[in-house]
Amino acid sequence: MEQIIKKINIPQKQVVLPFVKSVEIAVKSIKSRFFRSLITTMSLILAISFYSYIKTNSTVISGILVSQNKIAMEKLSTQGYELPVNGGEYTTSPKERWILFLSLLVCVVGIVNTQLMAVADRFREIGTMKCLGALDRFILRLFLIEAMLQGIIGAGLGAFAGAVIALLGSFIKFGSVAIEFVNVNDIIISIVISICLGCFLSIIGVLYPALLAARMQPIEAMRGRD
Amino acid sequence: MKEVNIEELNMENLNNIVRVSRVKKNFNLGKTQVHVLKGIDLEIKTGEYISIMGPSGSGKTTLFNMIGGLDKPSSGSVFIDEIDISQLDAYELAWLRCRKIGYIFQTFNIIQVMTALENVTLPMIFAGVPDDEAHEKGMELLDIVGLKDRFQHKPFELSGGQQQRVAVARSLANDPAIILADEPTGNLDLTTGDEIIKLLKLLSKEKGVTIISATHDLKMINVSDRVVWISDGKIEKIENRDELSISLGQIGDK
């Protein structure tokens, strides 16, 4: 204790949170609250896998149309798919789109809900960080990065699962023709879009709770009031 | 900036690192208002070691929050280095909290998801200190509070006293000019408490760090330059060290 604390070189007049550090803190936070993160991500995984399932399915059907395979096309008709007359391209039906929209909406509401609870749980931590010199935007950034990571992982899992289930399902229903004529590019594109969509939804869902948290006065936050 | 009033800038003011001027604080509880601080005036010189004594609920923590820029007075002002901190913008205030002041909270407020070392280095990260330097200094500080071999432990693996020591180490991270210590020895055994008191005293004597500490610990009061007695939101009396033995004697007699 006698060789009392060495001075360090502190850069002048600045308050920072480097991006790498933010990511590091966000990752740690997700890890140590794994269960909570899982719940937050779960509704996203489900919604995105549904989205990806529908999209992949429609790619498969387009492939079958291209193949002009009589048996498969008959099966499609008997299953109630509205096939385009004289060679138009197959698109998802309005009903499907409506259901998709609803499921994504429910997903966002779910995320907002779990994130509000998660943020309330963390008031103390947020307050402490602010007392130690964190700016509002540090807090906001931490939450956004967390949501982004959850989005990528959750949506990635969901998109992949949805596509695999759709492909397997149609293989079982229609046989190898379903897979042979599938446009692989379209599948990849739909997976990428699903992941982006998932990130977007995840961030939309955390925005309001994160803004609430970031704007809190340190003492209010530290008292753990909600 | 406005023109400086020469008369106001007398030598005494220049020495004040903290000046609390007519600070009142009310809390609204539903329809009623609680007057917690009822007009506090206090001047603290650079390098002073001040102890604040007062019964539970007398407003010590509330006053600390005002001095530390964590909460705003209902009226009156707090000056740090003769700058009214209510005039600071968000960035300057964050800088003040990060660099100028080290807090030891009564409730520790260690971040639960971070290890002891990460807790100590967090203020350094905010201050822009490079990783390896922050790491090295963090370990040094943990060593000083006797927790070096526990640097990887999370708060829930630490006892109350150990958490308090992490809080002490964290408060020293950015070499603050002022340390606001709210019962820093409240949860410590005698020896560890003494170590912390010695450390704070050393900091004030050798580095000119201003220590403002709320305490019930007589040993803490013994090393103080001045003791401020507050009760019911008002300053009852301020005693210099030479007057101290008298009232301490009284405490002993009671």
Ligand SMILES: Nc1ncnc2c1ncn2[C@@H]1O[C@H](COP(=O)(O)OP(=O)(O)OP(=O)(O)O)[C@@H](O)[C@H]1O
């Ligand atoms: N946010 C708040 N809302 C309402 N009342 C508050 C608030 N913060 C503090 N008080 C009240 O202010 C009074 C002083 O509280 P404070 O925490 O400053 O006391 P203290 O002197 O630190 O006590 P202790 O020694 O027990 O820590 C208490 O009566 C408390 O109920």
Ligand SMILES: [Mg+2]
């Ligand atoms: Mg208190």
